[in-house]
Amino acid sequence: MSLRDHPVSGGTTSRKYFASGDTTLRRPELHPVWQTVHDRLSSGRPVTRVRLGLLNETQREALADLLGLDRLPDPRPSVALARLEEAVTELSGRTVREVVAELIGPLGDRAGERRRQEGERADLWTWLAGHDTVRAQPVLADWAASCRAAGLIGGSTERTRALLIDALKVLAELPGQAEPLPVFAARVLNGHAHALDDGAPVSTLVLRALATLYDIAPPQSAAERRALWSRAGVADDELSATVIVGGLRPGGDGLLARVARLCTEAGQAASLTLAHVRNPGEFALPAIPAPLVVHVVENPSVLALALGRFGANCPPLVCTSGWPNSAAIQLLRLLADQGAALRYHGDFDGEGIRIAAYVMEKTGAHPWRMTAADYRSGVVRNEQGPQPGRITGAPWDFELAEAMTEHGIAVVEELVADVLLEDLAAAARQEPPFGHS
Numbered sequence: 292m293s294l295r296d297h298p299v300s301g302g303t304t305s306r307k308y309f310a311s312g313d314t315t316l317r318r319p320e321l322h323p324v325w326q327t328v329h330d331r332l333s334s335g336r337p338v339t340r341v342r343l344g345l346l347n348e349t350q351r352e353a354l355a356d357l358l359g360l361d362r363l364p365d366p367r368p369s370v371a372l373a374r375l376e377e378a379v380t381e382l383s384g385r386t387v388r389e390v391v392a393e394l395i396g397p398l399g400d401r402a403g404e405r406r407r408q409e410g411e412r413a414d415l416w417t418w419l420a421g422h423d424t425v426r427a428q429p430v431l432a433d434w435a436a437s438c439r440a441a442g443l444i445g446g447s448t449e450r451t452r453a454l455l456i457d458a459l460k461v462l463a464e465l466p467g468q469a470e471p472l473p474v475f476a477a478r479v480l481n482g483h484a485h486a487l488d489d490g491a492p493v494s495t496l497v498l499r500a501l502a503t504l505y506d507i508a509p510p511q512s513a514a515e516r517r518a519l520w521s522r523a524g525v526a527d528d529e530l531s532a533t534v535i536v537g538g539l540r541p542g543g544d545g546l547l548a549r550v551a552r553l554c555t556e557a558g559q560a561a562s563l564t565l566a567h568v569r570n571p572g573e574f575a576l577p578a579i580p581a582p583l584v585v586h587v588v589e590n591p592s593v594l595a596l597a598l599g600r601f602g603a604n605c606p607p608l609v610c611t612s613g614w615p616n617s618a619a620i621q622l623l624r625l626l627a628d629q630g631a632a633l634r635y636h637g638d639f640d641g642e643g644i645r646i647a648a649y650v651m652e653k654t655g656a657h658p659w660r661m662t663a664a665d666y667r668s669g670v671v672r673n674e675q676g677p678q679p680g681r682i683t684g685a686p687w688d689f690e691l692a693e694a695m696t697e698h699g700i701a702v703v704e705e706l707v708a709d710v711l712l713e714d715l716a717a718a719a720r721q722e723p724p725f726g727h728s
Contacts, residue, residue, distance in 0.1 A: 312382030316390055320353035328375070329395040332388060335402030342369045357382075411448040418452070424459050427652035429684035430645045431462075434503040444492060457486065458496035465501075466524030466617040466653075469532060469565050475525050489513055504649070505614065506642060506681060524617030529566035534619040535591060535612065536561050537598050538605035545572020558602035560594060560610075565618040568625060575629065582632040584718055585609060587623065587656060588711070589637035589646060590704045597715055606718045607631075614646055615653075623654040634659035636711060639666045640701035641680035648686055660710065663690035669702035676700040 316325075324343060331338050344367065346354065351363045358370070358378050372387065379387050392398050416439045425431045444451045457480055464479045477484040480493070487494040494516075501519050502509040510516040520526055537560045539551035547567045554561035576583050585607040588594060594610040609626075611619045627633055633656035637643040650656050670676070679701040685691040704711075 312384075315357065315382055316379065317394065318353050320350045321357065322394075323350060324354060324357075324370075325391050325394050328372075328387060329391040329398065332391065333399035333401060335400040335404070338372055340369050340371050341375070343367060408448070412443065415448050415452055415455075419455055422459055424462055424652070427686060428504065428645070428648045429686060430504055430506075430648070431500060432683075434500045437499065437503070438496070454492050454496060457493045458500065461487070461493065461497045462500055466615070466620050467526075468524065468569065468617055468621065469529050470525065472520060472526050489516060504645065506645070522614070522616075524620075529569065530564050532565040532616045532618040533562050534568070534616070534622050535594060535610045536563060536622070537594055537608045537610075538601070539607050542575040542577065543573030545574045547571035548574045555605070556603055558598060558605070560598060563618060563622060565616075565621065568618050568621040571625065574625070576626070576631055582630055583607065585623075585626050585631045585633050586659060586711075586715060586718070587611065587633055587635040587650065588704060589613060589643060592705050593708050593711060596708050597712060600712055601715065601719060604719060606715045608715070611637075611646070611650060615650055620650075620653050623650070623656065627655050633657065636660055636704060638701065638703045639669060639679070639695065640677075640703070641682045641695075643701075643704075644685050644691070644695075645683060648683075651687065658687045660707070660714070661685070661691070662688045663694040665707075666691060666694050666702060667698075669707050670698050670700050673700065673702055673706050676702060676706075 323346065327343050328341050331341050343354075346364075346366055346368070348363070351366065351368075354360075354368065354370075355363050358364075358374060364370075376387050379385065379390050383390060388398060416435070419425065419435045419438060420432060422435075425435050438455065444454055461476075461479055464475075467475050470478070472487055473484040476487040480486045485491065487497070498516055498519055499509055501523055505519075505522070510519050517526070524532065536551060536554075538555055539561065540555050541548040541551055547563065548571070550563065550567060551561050587609045589611055591610050591612055594608055597605050597608055609619070609623060615623075623633055633654055635647055635650050635656040636659040637647045637650075639661075647658065647661060651658070678699055679695050682692050682695050
C-alpha cells in the first residue's frame with residue numbers, strides 16, 4: 292500500500308503523514324522531475340502538461356510511486372500538471388509550485404522578464420527618437436534608427452542609455468572650440484578625458500552621428516576619424532577656422548570690434564578667426580529699442596553681392612560658407628548673447644536644409660525666407676534645376692520637405708539673391724548703422 296492509501300485523520304497522524312510525504316518528494320530519484328517542472332513553471336506561460344526527459348528505471352519507479360501508477364511510465368513520460376498537483380498536495384499539503392521552489396529554488400518568470408526587457412528597449416528607442424537634439428536636426432533620426440538597428444550595447448538597456456546620453460551631450464556641444472579631443476572630452480563628459488578616444492563607444496556613436504549629419508560615409512581609418520573631429524571643431528586650430536562677415540559695427544575697443552568696424556567702414560568683408568571670436572575683448576551691440584537683426588547666409592557669393600550693392604552701409608551679415616565651423620557658431624552665439632536677432636537663409640537642397648537646422652539648433656537663429664512657399668517661389672524661377680539630393684525634415688516648416696520631394700528641384704541661394712538683397716535694403720532703411728544709437 293502506498294502512502295496515499297493511508298487515510299488522513301488529522302492531528303499527529305496528519306503531521307506524520309505529511310512528514311513522510313516530504314521524504315518521498317525529496318527522493319533523489321525525483322530530482323530530474325522537479326528540475327523539469329521548475330523550468331516549465333518558470334517560463335511564465337500557462338502549463339498543463341510537463342514532458343520529462345529520459346528517465347532511468349529507478350527514476351521511473353519513483354515517479355510511478357509518486358503518481359500511484361500500477362506500472363512504470365514511459366522513459367520520456369508526459370505528466371499532466373493537475374495529476375502531479377493532486378499527488379503532491381496529498382503527500383505534503385502543499386502545491387507543486389511551493390514544493391519545486393523549496394527543492395530547486397525560487398520560480399522565475401521568463402515571459403514576464405522578456406516583456407519587461409522589451410518594454411525597456413521600446414522606451415529607450417522612443418526616448419532617443421524624441422530627444423531634443425534629434426528632433427531639432429531631423430537628419431539625426433536616421434542615426435537614431437541605425438542605433439536601434441545595431442541593438443543594445445553589451446546587451447544592456449541601462450548601459451546603452453548612458454552611452455547615448457553622453458553622445459547626445461557631445462553633439463549638443465559641437466562644433467567645438469578648437470580644443471584637443473581629450474580636453475574637449477573632459478570638459479563635456481565630467482572629467483572623462485579618454486571617453487572620446489579612438490574606438491571608445493561614445494566616440495563611435497558620435498562619429499556615426501556626424502557622418503549622418505554631413506551625409507558622408509562613416510570614417511573607416513584613424514585619419515578619417517581625426518578629419519571628422521576636426522570638421523566638427525575639435526582639435527581644430529584657432530587660425531584655420533574663420534568666418535566672413537560684413538556690415539558689423541560693434542562698439543568697444545576689443546580686437547574683434549575694431550577689425551569688424553574697419554572692414555565695414557571700407558565696405559569690405561572681414562575674415563574673423565576663431566581666435567578673434569574666442570577672445571573678443573570689449574565688444575557691444577548698440578542699445579536700440581528693438582533687437583538688432585543680423586542676417587545669416589550660407590554662401591559667400593550672397594555676401595559679396597550685398598557688399599557690392601550696399602558698400603559701407605551694408606546691414607549686419609554673417610556667412611557660414613556651407614557647414615558652419617566653430618568660428619561661425621561662436622560668433623553667432625556671441626551676437627545672440629548680446630541680444631541680436633539672428634535670421635538664417637540657405638540653399639533649398641537636402642544639405643542646405645540640414646545646415647539650416649544645424650545653425651538654428653546651435654545658435655537660436657530663426658528662418659529667413661525658408662518656408663515651403665518661399666521654396667515654391669524659387670522653383671518658378673528655376674524649373675530645370677538640379678535634384679535636391681537626400682531630403683530630410685525641416686523643423687521650422689513641416690511642409691517644406693514635402694514640397695521639395697514633390698518638385699524634386701534644388702533652389703540654390705544665389706537664384707533668390709535679389710529677394711534677399713531687397714530684404715537687406717529694407718533692413719538698412721529701418722535700422723540705424725550697426726554700432727550707433
